[in-house]
Amino acid sequence: MxxxxxxxxxxxxxxLIGAIVLLLIxxxxxxxxxxxxxxxxxxLTEDTVEPADWGRNFPREYxxxxxxxxxxxTKYGGSVPFSHLDxxxxxKRMFAGxxxxxxxxxxxxxxxxxxxQDNTRRTKERPQPGSCLQCHASILPAxxxxxxxxxFKGFEIIAAMPFHEARKLVDHAIACLDCHDPKTxxxxxxxxxxxxxxxxxxxxxxxxxYDPNTMASRQEMRTYxxxxxxxxxYFAGEHKIVTYPWAQGLKVEQIEAYYDRISFSDWKHxxxxxxxxxxxxxxxxxxxxxxxxxxxxxxxxxxMPYQRQGAMKISDHNVRSPLLDIERSxxxxxxxxxxxxxxxxxxxxxxxxxxxxxxxDALVALIGDIKAAGGAPDAALQFQRKAQWRVDFVNAENSMxxxxxxxxxxxxxxxxxxxxxxxLAALTARRAASGGQAYLGR
Numbered sequence: 001m002x003x004x005x006x007x008x009x010x011x012x013x014x015x016l017i018g019a020i021v022l023l024l025i026x027x028x029x030x031x032x033x034x035x036x037x038x039x040x041x042x043x044l045t046e047d048t049v050e051p052a053d054w055g056r057n058f059p060r061e062y063x064x065x066x067x068x069x070x071x072x073x074t075k076y077g078g079s080v081p082f083s084h085l086d087x088x089x090x091x092k093r094m095f096a097g098x099x100x101x102x103x104x105x106x107x108x109x110x111x112x113x114x115x116x117q118d119n120t121r122r123t124k125e126r127p128q129p130g131s132c133l134q135c136h137a138s139i140l141p142a143x144x145x146x147x148x149x150x151x152f153k154g155f156e157i158i159a160a161m162p163f164h165e166a167r168k169l170v171d172h173a174i175a176c177l178d179c180h181d182p183k184t185x186x187x188x189x190x191x192x193x194x195x196x197x198x199x200x201x202x203x204x205x206x207x208x209x210y211d212p213n214t215m216a217s218r219q220e221m222r223t224y225x226x227x228x229x230x231x232x233x234y235f236a237g238e239h240k241i242v243t244y245p246w247a248q249g250l251k252v253e254q255i256e257a258y259y260d261r262i263s264f265s266d267w268k269h270x271x272x273x274x275x276x277x278x279x280x281x282x283x284x285x286x287x288x289x290x291x292x293x294x295x296x297x298x299x300x301x302x303x304m305p306y307q308r309q310g311a312m313k314i315s316d317h318n319v320r321s322p323l324l325d326i327e328r329s330x331x332x333x334x335x336x337x338x339x340x341x342x343x344x345x346x347x348x349x350x351x352x353x354x355x356x357x358x359x360x361d362a363l364v365a366l367i368g369d370i371k372a373a374g375g376a377p378d379a380a381l382q383f384q385r386k387a388q389w390r391v392d393f394v395n396a397e398n399s400m401x402x403x404x405x406x407x408x409x410x411x412x413x414x415x416x417x418x419x420x421x422x423x424l425a426a427l428t429a430r431r432a433a434s435g436g437q438a439y440l441g442r
Contacts, residue, residue, distance in 0.1 A: 042057060049171065049172050054175075060312060061176075061314060068318055070318075072321075077399070084105065085103070093367055097267055128163040129159055129166075134155070135174075136173070137173060139158070142154065142170050145169075156239060159240050187218065192242075193244055194224070197245075198212055201249070223293075230281055232255060251285075252285075252390060252393050256277075264277075274381040276384065276388050276389070277385065279396040283403060286408065287399075300315055303321070355409060355413075356391070359390070359415040359419070365419065369430075377428075377429045380425035383421050383422025383425060387418035390415035390418070391412070
């Protein structure tokens with residue numbers, strides 16, 4: 001039967017109305033999905049350490065977190081493990097007499113943090129304190145239990161324990177509980193060492209009784225949760241309390257002045273006897289001097305960029321180098337091709353790698369000259385302390401200068417200068433000991 005023109009129009013109209021209704025239903029579903037960010041399958045508490053339990057409520061974020069076990073390399077970083085000592089034998093002389101001369105490997109992703117700490121020769125062959133677990137384990141419940149409900153008291157008790165004894169108290173590497181409140185899912189700072197240090201830092205800037213969990217903005221918290229552990233630190237006192245040396249500021253010379261004021265050194269150098277410092281991984285301190293920090297860009301903006309999954313907008317919990325996801329990490333702010341942004345980053349890193357190599361050469365030359373002098377003056381040893389601190393500050397920071405290019409270049413320039421001044425001091429001492437004739441040793 002042949003349909004009339006009006007019948008076709010009616011059918012078309014009905015189809016169009018149906019399509020609009022389906023579209024509106026889909027839009028409504030998407031809005032509901034975006035509003036109802038999770039379904040509570042399990043009840044999360046302060047004792048829920050297992051990430052898989054959190055993953056039942058937050059499967060999208062958990063999928064990303066699991067991927068931190070993947071190993072991907074960039075030109076100067078990534079998460080593929082290798083030996084820094086094999087790659088750069090000069091480090092063995094820098095760390096002579098210290099645990100880092102035994103083994104110094106590139107760190108892997110967050111999911112490996114506890115296992116890698118277990119397996120390093122530095123904990124197997126040298127006595128280490130329970131302090132290490134503050135950042136290598138999901139340790140809040142252990143702190144609370146050891147301190148009778150007081151996290152800060154438990155932090156001090158476990159820090160003073162031998163590492164292998166304290167290790168029995170934890171089961172998981174860095175986990176969801178460390179950065180999120182299990183009731184509200186809000187970002188939070190949980191590490192006592194950071195809470196003490198940021199309070200001291202803010203006090204030096206005129207802010208009293210600073211508490212990031214109640215006073216920081218959400219954007220600041222997206223850096224602070226990373227700054228809990230990606231920092232410079234030392235173990236204070238006989239109880240080995242993890243301490244961040246920020247009371248005088250975050251710059252390399254301000255931290256050095258703090259250490260000088262308390263007469264602290266990590267060890268006496270195995271070849272020269274100089275009282276030297278070991279920089280840890282001062283990403284927060286270095287980032288704080290760079291253009292991204294001044295522009296309000298948080299760590300998570302680049303290392304955990306936002307992504308769309310259906311109607312959901314979430315932070316990618318596969319925490320990794322921005323160079324492995326340039327489109328979402330960089331291009332949201334920089335209107336250039338990904339290849340151009342990668343070239344810019346690697347150009348900065350190439351220059352810093354070359355400058356770092358020159359600084360290490362100068363430092364190793366100084367160590368050789370002090371050793372050859374056989375009893376170099378204190379001035380030469382102090383120059384080694386200054387030069388080595390600056391070389392290691394850039395070497396241990398995991399961005400090869402990118403987090404703050406001008407600041408990192410300044411630090412390395414000072415390192416070279418201090419190393420050469422130290423050589424002159426050692427040469428002068430050797431000339432005096434040899435009746436006026438001397439040569440530079442290696």
